[in-house]
Amino acid sequence: EGEALDALARSSSYLSGRGETKEFNAHDVIEECDELLRTIFFAVVRETAGDKFLGQLKSVYEASEKFGSSHDPKDFDAMQAMLETMEVDESLQFASAYSNLLNLHNISEQVANAMEERHRRLDDIPRGPAKTTNGAIKGLLRAGKSTEEIYSALAVQHVDLVLTAHPTQALRRSMLKSFGIIREKLLQLQRFRLSRYERAEVLDEIRSKVASAWRTDEIRRTPPKPQDEMRAGLTYFQQTIWDGIPTFMRRVDTSLLANGCPRLPLDRSIVTFGSWMGGDRDGNPYVTASCTRDVVLLARVQGVNLLFRAIQRLIFDLSMWRCNDAVKALAKDILENSETDNFTIFEERKKRNYDDFWKAIPEHEPYRVILAELRDKLYNTREALQRCIADNDVNIDMNDETIIRSKDELFAPLVVCYESLIEVGDAQIANAYLLDVIRQVQCFGLGLVKLDIRQESDRHAEALDAVTRYIGLGSYLEWSEEQKIEFLTRELESKRPLLPSDLECSDDVREVLDTCKMIAHLQQTCPGALGTYVISMATSASDVLAVVLLQRECGCRKQDLLRVAPLFERLDDLNDAPRVLRQLFSVKWYHDHIAGFQEVMIGYSDSGKDAGRMAAAWALYDGQERVVAAGKEFDVALTLFHGRGGTVGRGGGPAHIAMLSQPPGTVNGSIRVTVQGEVIETDFGEKENCFHTLDLYTASVLEHTLKPPAHPRDEWRRVMDRMSEYSCAHYRKTVFETPDFVGYFAQATPGAELGSLNIGSRPAKRKPSAGVTALRAIPWIFAWTQSRFHLPVWLGISTSFRRLIDEGELETLRDMYKSWPFFEVTIDLVEMVLAKADPVVVAYYERALVDPKLHDFGASLRGELQESIDCILAVSEHIGLLAKPEKVEANEAVQVHKKLAHKLHKRSLYITPLNVCQVRYLIAARALENEEDGDKLSMQKVKITLLEGYPFQDYNYKGAVNDVLKITMKGIAAGMQNTG
Amino acid sequence: EGEALDALARSSSYLSGRGETKEFNAHDVIEECDELLRTIFFAVVRETAGDKFLGQLKSVYEASEKFGSSHDPKDFDAMQAMLETMEVDESLQFASAYSNLLNLHNISEQVANAMEERHRRLDDIPRGPAKTTNGAIKGLLRAGKSTEEIYSALAVQHVDLVLTAHPTQALRRSMLKSFGIIREKLLQLQRFRLSRYERAEVLDEIRSKVASAWRTDEIRRTPPKPQDEMRAGLTYFQQTIWDGIPTFMRRVDTSLLANGCPRLPLDRSIVTFGSWMGGDRDGNPYVTASCTRDVVLLARVQGVNLLFRAIQRLIFDLSMWRCNDAVKALAKDILENSETDNFTIFEERKKRNYDDFWKAIPEHEPYRVILAELRDKLYNTREALQRCIADNDVNIDMNDETIIRSKDELFAPLVVCYESLIEVGDAQIANAYLLDVIRQVQCFGLGLVKLDIRQESDRHAEALDAVTRYIGLGSYLEWSEEQKIEFLTRELESKRPLLPSDLECSDDVREVLDTCKMIAHLQQTCPGALGTYVISMATSASDVLAVVLLQRECGCRKQDLLRVAPLFERLDDLNDAPRVLRQLFSVKWYHDHIAGFQEVMIGYSDSGKDAGRMAAAWALYDGQERVVAAGKEFDVALTLFHGRGGTVGRGGGPAHIAMLSQPPGTVNGSIRVTVQGEVIETDFGEKENCFHTLDLYTASVLEHTLKPPAHPRDEWRRVMDRMSEYSCAHYRKTVFETPDFVGYFAQATPGAELGSLNIGSRPAKRKPSAGVTALRAIPWIFAWTQSRFHLPVWLGISTSFRRLIDEGELETLRDMYKSWPFFEVTIDLVEMVLAKADPVVVAYYERALVDPKLHDFGASLRGELQESIDCILAVSEHIGLLAKPEKVEANEAVQVHKKLAHKLHKRSLYITPLNVCQVRYLIAARALENEEDGDKLSMQKVKITLLEGYPFQDYNYKGAVNDVLKITMKGIAAGMQNTG
DSSP states (O other): HHHHHHHHHHSSSSSSSSSOOOOOOOHHHOOOHHHHHHHEEEHHHHHHHHHHHHHHHHHHHHHHHHHHHOOHHHHHHHHHHHTHHHHOOHHHHHHHHHHHHHHHHHHHHHHHHHHHHEEEEESSOOOOSSSSSSHHHHHHTTTOOOOOHHHHHHOOOOEEEEEEEOOOSSSSSSHHHHHHHHHHHHHHHHHSSSOOHHHHHHHHHHHHHHHHHSSSSSSSOOOOHHHHHHHHHHHHHIIHHHHHHHHHHHHHHHHHHTOOOOOOOOOOOEEEEETTTTTOOOOOTOOOOOHHHHHHHHHHHHHHHHHHHHHHHHHOOOOOOOOOHHHHHHHHHHTTOOOOOOHOOOOOOHHHHSSOOSSSOTTSSSHHHHHHHHHHHHHHHHHHHHHHHHHHOOOOTTTTTTTTOOTTTHHHHHHHHHHHHHHOHHHHIIIIIHHHHHHHHHHHHHSEEEEEEEEEHHHHHHHHHHHHHTTTOOOOOGGHHHHHHHHHHHHOOOOOOOOOOOOOHHHHHHHHHHHHHHHHHHHHSTTEEEEEEEEEEEHHHHHHHHHHHHHHHHHGGGGGEEEEEEEEHHHHHHHHHHHHHHHTTHHHHHHHHHTEEEEEEEEHHHHHHHHHHHHHHHHHHHHHHHHHHHHHHHOOOOEEEEOOOOOOOSSHHHHHHHHHSSSSTTTTTTTEEEEEEEHHHHHHSSSSHHHHOOOOOHHHHHHHHHSSSOOOOHHHHHHHHHHHHHHHHHHHHHHHIIHHHHHHHHSSSTTGGGGGGOSSSSSSSOOOOOOSTBHHHHHHHHHHHHHTOOHHHHTHHHHHHHHHHHOOOOOHHEEEEEEEHHHHHHHHHHHHHHHHHOOOHHHHHHHHHSSSGGGHHHHHHHHHHHHHHHHHHHHHHHHHBBBBSSSOOHHHHHHHHHHHHHHHHHHHHHHHHHHHHHHHHHHHHHHHOOOOHHHHHHBBBOOOOTTTTOSSSOOBHHHHHHHHHHHHHHHHHHSOOOOO | HHHHHHHHHHHHSSSSSSSOOOOHHHHHHHHHHHHHHHHHHHHHHHHHHHHHHHHHHHHHHHHHHHHHHHHHHHHHHHHHHHHHTOHHHHHHHHHHHHHHHHHHHHHHHHHHHHHHHHHHHTSSOOOOOOOHHHHHHHHHOOOOOOHHHHHHHHHHOEEEEEEEEETTOSOOHHHHHHHHHHHHHHHHHHHOOHHHHHHHHHHHHHHHHHHHHHHHHHOOSOOOOHHHHHHHHHHHIIIIIHHHHHHHHHHHHHHHTTTTTOOOOTTTTEEEEEEETTOOOTOOOTTOHHHHHHHHHHHHHHHHHHHHHHHHHHHHOOOOOOOHHHHHHHHHHHHHTTOOOHHHHHHHHHHOOOSSSSOOOOOOOOHHHHHHHHHHHHHHHHHHHHHHHHHTTTOTTTTTTTTTSSSSHHHHHHHHHHHHHHHOOOOOHHHIIHHHHHHHHHHHTTTTTTEEEEEEHHHHHHHHHHHHHHTTTTGGSSSSSHHHHHHHHOOOOOOOOOOTTTOOOOOOHHHHHHHHHHHHHHHHHSSEEEEEEETTTOSSSSHHHHHHHHHHHHTTTTHHHGGEEOOOOOOOHHHHHHHHHHHHHSSHHHHHTTTTTTEEESSHHHHHHOHHHHHHHHHHHHHHHHHHHHHHHOOOOOEEEEOOSSOOOOOOOOOHHHHTTTTSSOOOTTTEEEHHHHHHHHHSSSSSHHHHHHHHHHHHHHHHHSSSOOOHHHHHHHHHHHHHHHHHHHHHHHIIHHHHHHHHHHSSSTGGGGGGOOOOOEEEEEEEOOOTTOOOOHHHHHHHHHHOOOOOHHHHHHHOOOOOHHHHHHHHHHHHHHHHHHHHHHHHHHHHHHHOHHHHHHHHHHHHHHHGGGGGHHHHHHHHHHHHHHHHHHHHOOOTTTTTTOOOOOOHHHHHHHHHHHHHHHHHHHHHHHHHHHHHHHHHHHHHHHHHHHHHHHHOOOGGGGGGGOTTTBBHHHHHHHHHHHHHHEEEHHHHHHHO
């Protein structure tokens, strides 16, 4: 049936390997990719699982399709009936099949996005509102900004993307890899002309990857270590980011030059990367001081490897002899004091097995002399780092001049070469690969990313408490905030040591101190490896001062102290932030120490959990303004560090919108943003998307800095204040004060079953206690997503909007939506999530899982959902969810609307059956749990035909039920990813 | 002027980055590439050397163009006059500019070839006579062969491509690299749709590479070491061959499957690679025993690196748990006796800094368990090899089970995995990347290539002589052949050692013995690293026996003895070869030892030097038949090892033709062929060409084996006998017996100046003595190519053909041309070279360099040239050189003719000025040499404006003259490369 596949590809308009044309239609691309992947998948399924199972798959699909178009409950029941007939091992396989289909569908969408992006750049289709740096520059020029203004803003702006391991990073690496290759091959089918054989082989390879994804056990059996997460994160640098940065920078240069500006300056990078993997110890006991050390060294080895290859290639390139005096002097200097004679140089390099240039480089190739020495130093650096990794007692020797000890030891010689080439008239060559390497050195330094350290504020207070009690100053924890600040200030100003070397304390405190000692150590032996110390759950100024003091007491020299960023997570802390910052800045020692720069992190996810999204969104908007204002009072420039939750929004991609929704004056040229787990894959997994991501952030920051959005009108603020007050009150009343809620949550969602999913190295529960408060933000949102209820997003909207409308604010609200980007974004994001909510599925979860006593509570919640939709539509004046009447000519409006609805509709054809499947096994799992003779049934061996030979001998019914649940959770999660 | 460049690319039909279309015209592609590269080059020249010089370049170009179309001596003189006005430093720059223009032109041709090849595979243009394996299979099926026949022939056939360092491998690696990138970018411009920015950046990069090629000192200042040559050779494996082989094998499989045949067998490879780099010590004193060791170890490190990466990727792929019992057992066995606990595994792998999978792999991933162990073993092998490279006393420990000691230790586990995947129904996955890796392991083993050892026969005789004299058996050199054979046979049969441990001997003999000891050593510690021992200048059976004996006496175990291949280089040795082989095979010990297989190498280049091409070509054809026949008498299957001279022939590429011109029955399924220096770049430098090369050889061998060409008729043999007798007699009379010839050669060509060109690690002269016999074949042919006379190719044709035509054999000759491929090929090759001969230039060299006494001798030689052309045209019935009236419809004939002539014409526009330039400085160089106060002029400092700052302080007039000569030689050589 290779033929049928070939015929299918040949007859398709995009996947036939006839090379790409001008016209492009994302909808058709998705259709054709879907059809191809589905055909392949079914062929694989038939071959491995047999026709009977394939039939079941298809009939459920048709049933789901019928229900999708008729919305008739009878069709729903027909579909449900089909699924009831499956044995547990068929369900297992069914769930796995649909989860694969969803992943394959996601690939189709990613492919369509990548292609749409390409066609935009080829001007085949008009680009929407300006979303590239180039576009931003043009837009600003049109807006009357001069090129100097634009250049000087762009030249100093800074976007720092912080990669974090997201606990639900669900797909195993090998499956991610297979899907990556499938994506790559689909792109090849569209872009290149292929001969019959090439096309056959491409289709073959897609097939074998679909097969291996299907045949791999997609449940991760052992939790990953932080080092594993780090390794995973680093592969993105190898694959896309390392080369993506210079390509992007070159593009920015091109558009600057096109507008008569010079290139971006060499001595800084407008984009850098940070990481939390192996640094974030908040609630992750595996992230220890030695783990942090491993992670730093590993990133460094990786970085040095990439630099080594870059320098090696430069040696080839810079074979010319013309140079200026600086290069001549440097080359002479190197040749003079390399006291080894040529023979040993030859032998030495032979040993190192360099690609080339073993012979000592003659002085009439001055650039090579310089670069060969950099190569030797990088080689030695790598060896030195390896030794450090191999033995915890070995450390980098900072007096060793045969290694590269800091970024600058690499940067300076390269710039000398660069300026020399320009001076002798080889600007052409200077601005070729050499410039790329300089950009890479500037952006990535020696270690690719700067690692942030994150820890909870309590841990520092406990550490100081252990110290003050030990030396008899009393108990730090019992002091008032003033006493703490007064004490911390006094200690920071005095040169007297505080930390006794024979302190007795708990292991937790020991770990906090070891981390600070490790920070002191890494700051000296691996300069530039660490970024910011983030304090989660920060509530007061002493939280910050405590960390500064702890660092110093553990051996940090003044110039090695990490800047400390408080993370205000809960709403109340957020509202209190300005006061805390004022208190902090009025500590003279600290005000001088930070020299006018303070970084503040504002959390998204947690605050949504405790006040509902609207209140959280407004609190964040308002909070940012007030903290920036607080900083300005002490003329401290604030850099806001955004820990962003979900990923790409509707239409133009999130960052842009997210940026627009920043209050004016809170960006001014520099922001730090976290990029969570699976967003890393979509934003950086593929070259085009990587480019697009960098382009987007840079453009948005540039615009927001030079053309900040207008300030909202005061009456809009008052409306927002009242709105968040109403919604927050209603949210908390429902979630924290309504007794039925806990029961409803525990029954209507798989929240309770989440813990056992071992996704990510971080345990799901904070300190274990029942109830909602104990749940972390991510599992909380994750649970509601499973039943497609998304309650945390909209709860409180209906009551607050209703009251405002009753108070005659409808026009104001509409006005706010039309002309206040922040409000527009917030509403759109809510609308987008509402579009994904499926009341039918929610009702089904209720019917099947919630005991009748709570049914009317559930009904009222579903009522509020409907209410919220109406309010959102009323305010946004959309004729339907996601149906925005654009400034359009006639015919275009209709198909935009269908496009989106169509996309969601496509997905839920796969998701709904998974929901049904999940409900069924939630019932089974819970039945097992509260049956006092549970073990009789749960332990009896199930003969699972498709799994015989599986190396897990003790596979029983309970295990099977668990696995079905895990897979449905992953599938639904994969399905709920935001749309492209 | 970036714009102008962009505009130019945009307006071109192939280079505008609009993606590729169906229609393709090689001529236009070359035109457009030429124009683009030339525009870029001129822009670079203007920027760096100024307008004045650019003007000179262009005016010489126009003058050369005028002369090219008018052939009017006055135009020639006008051009010559322009060149006379240049100072030596302008000439230096001029020569360098034209040499660059030629290299750029060559790139255009390579690009056109690569694209033409692509369009053929896309069926855009009809493929000429079948030239792919796929085509060959179809052809054979049409010819009535059954699929079983084809499969069983293909499955056992063997093509061994032996890479040798060609002494004139003139371009420095870095320039080769730059040109490689230019080639790549031109292909991108044609194949892909590029946005305005992408196109701008591609053009930018072409520009910077053109600039860096231009700005690099293209004269290699220090001769390369054999290890350098080896490194250079190995890079082709990294870049194209490593991935090229599985792609090619997959393609062969696809066409076999398409014809209902199974895949090629796993346990052998139809293509393998050999190398002489670092093994060929014939006339190269730098190739010592330790050099051979280095080269073997280096290739192994390289191979192990590539295998390591392949296995690493396989670990990702084979994540599934289903397997058969063999895999289960193997995985269990590995897990059981890996006595290290998980923690150390984790730590150990962390130390090794593997990409992933540090944790011990659980047994439910059985393939990964197996592959992870292979990975560890490969890692250890690499470390072990590094230690051997670093310290000559350290060797591979063959009892060390933690390393991979032979290819099979890698191959066997992979096949187990392969069969297991197929058994459990994952054939799809088995035949994906895993199959590729198995192919690579089979083809490349651990060391990528098998190194041949080559040494002159005399050296072995001297070595044995030193031994026999030392132990008082008399002097081996003074024995007759019978005595030698009788002695060697007796020693081979006896177990008594012959080599005394305290032998006194010369260093040369010492080196021969050290090499044999090294062979013994490498055969044990690096199995599969060595190939054949080639004896150059072989003349007798004792030459072969001597090498076998020397190997054994130096410690080779019977199963480690390298097979010995005699190389019959001179015509007389060639004719005597069958007798020698009979004598050899009648030695019982040897006949049993070779177990029915003998390899014989037949040399091309040298024999042409001593008898002229026609006699050489015929002697080779005839010789092959008779040696194969001699083998058959003793039922010994011969494998002929072809040391091929020049590269790709006309039209369909050489191998095919070369193959056709093999006598029937001399191929039968296996051949070894050398691939010389710069042919490696064109045949393997680029992915398409690499694929095309493998495809070509396989197809030709397949056809020649299953559909051998017809035997020539006897009267054709007699005609050939008389022809080679006449031409050989005339050739030797002119070259070796005409006293004027030596003078003429020394004056009319730069033969004498060649020595100083340090091209290649091998010194140009054999033992230094005056005259032609001392010259090696390559410098000999190289010298005549410079003045575009190509005398060694045609000398003797005119007299021999004339006599045959006078004897009324014209019709026979025409008949032979039409229906005897061998004769057709030989004539076409001569014709092709004649088309490159330029009598005007030759006359000019004569006029300017040869003293008048020899003018009429020169005139007679040029007369013979013209005669030869007429004879060739008479026999081939072409209306003009290279104008073959194909079986054509009307309009096609005309443009084929113009195409070729046009190509040559394009080149000579650049070459002729270089000739003029060369003549001028040959006069200067010779004037310096025989002027008794030479040093006054030659030493005076020339102020060379364009070179100030050059780090060679002592740069004087003589040096400048030399450099001009070196560059013109390289340029003309680059121009004379065979056409595409």
